[in-house]
Amino acid sequence: MSEWIRTTLGDLIELQRGHDLPSQDRSDGHVPIIGSFGITGTHSVAKYHGPGVAIGRSGAAIGTATYVDGDYWPLNTCLFVRDFKGNDPRWIYRLLDTIDFMAFNSGSAQPSLNRNFLRNIPAAAPPLSEQRAIAEVLGALDDKIAANTKLVEVADELAASLTRKGLDVSQPVALSDIADIVMGSSPSGSSFNEIGEGTVFYQGVRDFGVRFPSNRVWTTAPVRLAVPGDTLLSVRAPVGRVNLATEGTCIGRGVASIRSYTGRPFTLFHLLKGSEEAWAPFEAEGTVFGSINKSQLASLLVPSLGAGQEERLEGQLAPIERAIASALGENANLAATRDALLPQLMTGKLRVKDAEKALENAGV
Incomplete structure (x- = not known):
């Protein structure tokens, strides 16, 4: 960890509060809207170019980190990174995900974050090349989880479609x-x-x-x-x-x-x-x-x-459900691997080359 530097969050990024966008002012589009808990909808107009990183600013969502690749609109319920100051956005997202922001609550009855209170949070940062390598390792796990999640969605819809075709709604x-x-x-x-x-x-x-x-x-x-x-x-x-x-x-x-x-x-x-x-x-x-x-x-x-439809349908559904169970089980293992690697990689206790071995063992 000799190449890492000890610094503060304010030296690594600049945070800014998001912007109002009432529901009546939104129009159909593909621009993600980031709120306190993550992506809450879409809009036709982007407020900022991506990639974007934001954290929930108030309530139960304090510190919930969100990352988007493309252009986006951050709502005023979140704080977003206005300036990455040369750091890798994906690594910054992981860094924010490891910080317990509730400890920096500036609210009273309703927990909230004041960006000025966050500047002096201690942080350790590796060189940019190491940041990118860490982001790649963790991103590979997320990508595999996303692929399995898509498989489950498609398989679930296929199962639903097969079921609908076999139903006799006239004879409940x-x-x-x-x-x-x-x-x-x-x-x-x-x-x-x-x-x-x-x-x-x-x-x-x-x-x-x-x-x-x-x-x-x-x-x-x-x-x-x-x-x-x-x-x-x-x-x-x-x-x-x-x-x-x-x-x-x-x-x-x-x-x-x-x-x-x-x-x-x-x-x-x-x-x-x-x-x-x-x-x-x-x-x-x-x-x-x-x-x-x-x-x-x-x-x-x-x-x-x-x-004669019930036996036939069960025969069609069984292999689909086995595939869904397999994908969900793999996702649980991948998420556990990611969550175990995250704090070690983000503190320099585990180096990327060692983490890559863990990915090989996880089949990524």
């Missing part, structure tokens, strides 16, 4: 006629832990992902259980969100487990996933939050499948 059936329904029940809060002891527990959609939920909370006193392949259905706002169980799972009051009577889990999953209109009335019925109870769920009418 009650959900209880095609699946077993188990409503969740929450264990005692004293049984919860976040160290992996017992059975993984899901109270609602907080941990739902694109296809599978993320493990965050476990319970040593499970009450109602789902098994691998069951569809996990959100029964409280937002009603109708679905994921697939990958292991024995304890379900709380915000989740129901739906299990195909015919042993065709993917067909059932996509049937429920594609039934957005069926859930709308239950989102509107609650006084504060939408919900659906077991009797309502049991009598819910869903499209049926034409004669």
